[in-house]
Amino acid sequence: MDIKQIQDLIRFVSKSGVNEVSIEQKDFKITIKTNEVAPAVYHASLPVAPIAAALAPVAAAPAPEPVAAIADTSNYITIKSPMIGTFYRSASPEKPLFVNVGDEISNGSVLCIIEAMKLFNEIESEVSGRIVKILVDNASPVEYDQPLFLVEPK
Structure with a gap:
């Protein structure tokens, strides 16, 4: 060769x-x-x-650009994935998003859907507050305990 x-x-x-x-x-x-x-x-x-x-000199793929970080996250609550699956921000592509940055949420509000083995599980909020940041892209795979949202508590 x-x-x-x-x-x-x-x-x-x-x-x-x-x-x-x-x-x-x-x-x-x-x-x-x-x-x-x-x-x-x-x-x-x-x-x-x-x-x-x-x-040795084979070129490597460029590293992805870092996501802009929020300066101080200590006063925010992190909502994490309760399971492994695929994260969806709406029930279907034609439907509106469950939440956006800046939206007020309450205990029991549906935040997203995580699809696992063809089962679509609605993920509900366990806190009340305002969505500060959505940490996962739509239709992305997520792991158990992976941060999904940052919420400023009420």
Whole structure:
């Protein structure tokens, strides 16, 4: 396998969404691993040193821009996800959003829906106050205990 083939393979793996590819030949072995959170990691065990040096300068994907932070969150209540699933801000794309930044909410107000295994679970507020920030994008996956909203209590 020559350098051009290796570079083509790296490009293919990065575009395909595959997490790991290993190729082993008689005197040559290469493993290409990718990770969505961090830039791609490449491991090669090669008999010829110049090929390994050629793999190093592959450009990494640019890091996402940081989200603007609220200066002091100590006086806000964080509403967290009670389950793993997909976060939705409305009941369907045609329906209005449950809440927006600045909206007043009360105990029992529906804030969002989290879909898990084709079950749509309405997430209700356990506090009264004003929505300061929505921490998750619509239709994004969420983990258990992941912060969803910041609320300024009444």
